[in-house]
Amino acid sequence: MTARTPVLSVRGLSVRFLMPGGRRIAAVTDAHFDVAAGECLALIGESGCGKSVLASALLGLLPANAQAAGQARLGDLDLLAADERTLARTVRGRLIGLIPQSPAAHLTPVRTVRSQLEETVSALTGVRGRAAVRSAAEAAAERAAFPAGHLDRHPHELSGGLAQRAATALALVGDAPLLLADEPTTGLDRDLVDHTVDELRRHADTGHRGLLVITHDLAAAERIADRVAVMYAGRIVELVEAKAFFDAPGPRHPYSRGLLQALPHRAFTPIPGMPPELGNLPDGCAFAPRCERATHACTALPQQADGIACHHPHVPEDLRA
């Protein structure tokens, strides 16, 4: 539906963990999505739904007891088939810029922001020579709106917002076509969330970068995303334009609807029950036990069609043909 060429194209991505005693945990099941250049896709869902496992799979950072299947194409490269050497030398930093959850922990505490930026410039780009590296580092800081006057400070001397910008500057150095932000707003104030999110958005707006944001913060997702993918029990249950999701006509999957209704400025009522165990998923729709619309049909797995995987999606009047 989007004319732009996808930067990242994920097809049938599944990740499972083999646990002692032969238990299998299906953390991600059959995920399909694209991220186009200039676009921001927000992957939302509750903690433990598999969204950070998906991010780890893209970066090749799965632990040794994990297995993955499917494809995640970034240009000509299948991230899931790439070996550790390729991932380390060409993917992390160069093809995918990672914006971490807690920037303060991501930065080296004993070195200044400038020296970390310069090191990253030398490692990731062909820039050589002291003066050239220095100016490249300053340019990277400027792109992330990190003030030049603070470059010689250590991470602990920075406020939360500036630390976030420093981490973003590091992620931008390699000029990666895909930026991956894993819970970039956890523990930040609303103002700082808005600020961080707006800055991330700017990097997608330059038009040649795709942005994949993984978050449980619906307000942040609403502010930043072009499209929203809702994950439940390891599956993407709804993938839709952000405007249609947060405004009219609203989400169509009952889970997404429940998630939005739980927000304090909406009904503030929780979805009854708890998500199923990823190690013991039902054969049919995983949300059915908590769903008020569930019928006998829901004992079969809903196929994904038109961006939604549900037997009984909400069909607002204005969408009806």
Place this chain on the structure above:
Amino acid sequence: MTCEPTATADPAWRSYGASRRSTRAVRVRVSVALVAAIVLAVLLVPPLVHLDQQAVDLSSKLLPPSWSHPFGTDDLGRDLLLRCVYGMRVSLLVGVAAALTATVIGTAVGAIAGALGGWADRGLMRVVDTFSSVPHLLLGIFLVAMFRPGVWPVVVSVALTHWLSTARIVRAEVLSLRARPYIDAAVSGGASRWRVAVRHLLPAVLPQAALAAVLMVPHAMWHESALSFLGLGLPTHMASLGNLIQGARGSLLAGQWWPTLFPGLFIVIPTLAIAGLAGAWRERINPRRRSELML
């Protein structure tokens, strides 16, 4: 839009980190096998094999390794394989006893200093500093020199010089744990100082302390050997590994390498095996690896 039909067949799974995992598993298995072999030999050979390690046979002295004497014989014609096993028995006993004693002292001092803080902490840490300021082999020699040669003076000497690092590790661990919110939660739940220490702090530091203890066993064996080699450790008639090497000095100069090499290997191999095991254990108790699910 992405709306391909959902794959129903079992997809092709790919594993990660398999090679890393298998080399690690091999290393762990070799280490386990070596440690088990040594422990079994030390426990079973003396009661099962009715050979006298002290049996002198001057007609067969300093024989090179052969089928009847795989490690050769020493200058009094005693079988070196048998002597090594008996020597290992003594060295291991000294090593384990010293390591346990040192760990108990170190854990107690570190936990008390960390948990109480204030004056108790400062006082205990000054004691640690004082002990550390003296080279520990020197202090060990001084301690054994005060007693008649025997097993226990060596144990005491090694233990008293080796609890310091454990005390520091345990104290640091307790200090970092003390600031965790779960300790706050316990206090808020009405737990007494004693209960917090026993229920929350001690169980958290015990794996670290046990790891330190295991790593200290070979270290203590080396010290026993060093002291014995200097003639200050065990009485010379006891076949400890240090005594064996010490006794072989003369023959080494005469070109007979086996009375030195085999006891030496008996020190080096368990050291490597225990280090291999401890490495695997350290990875197990590392909390980051615990959450393999990344939930």
Place this chain on the structure above:
Amino acid sequence: MLELHDITAGYGRGAPVVRNATLALAPGESVGLLGPSGCGKSTLARVAALLHRPEAGTVTLDGDPVRGWRYRAPRTQRTAIGVVFQQPRLSCDPRLRLTDLIAEPLRATGRRDEIPECLAELAPAVGLTPDLMDRRPHEVSDGQLQRACLARALVLRPRWLICDEMTAMLDASTAAALVAAVEEYRAATGAGLLAVGHDQVLLDRWCDRTVHWKKLTAAVHE
């Protein structure tokens, strides 16, 4: 009443992070304390929970002045206040199963015999299923663990609850479920609540009144 009067608190050398803060909660009242991260509101919450001794100021709990903090506070005062922290992972002893985690305050106060009854009542109230109760913290999600942390805070039936950014790490549905569980407990027992957070929408919706951090510290100087 839970009264904090002219509290100044900090961590050793350097400037105190809380200066001259005053706040009073009427019995059964719920108050939201709103402030940006790093402003010192968590420190004030720790003072109110008797977990951090202030450098100056007084705390009065139901008419009795507080004379000691942490282990020095009498057990009856300490356990009159239940606390829930922001990060469930750090607030749980990683070695304890969820059952033991929740029952720990009962064990610590010598009320072992009440454990089965309390757990049977609390686990469903916070939405924990029996199969989860036998797991250790690393085997459950953040949301499930925070539910256990809330159950632990409620197990001694405190007259006051202090929730320090309880929902900041959680998704919308779990957050709403936890808030609902707190409100259910308060409706049944009449307990008071101090909810600390940075989300005005949430605190306005949850609490009887919301106090801004700036007003709290300025009040004394007026």
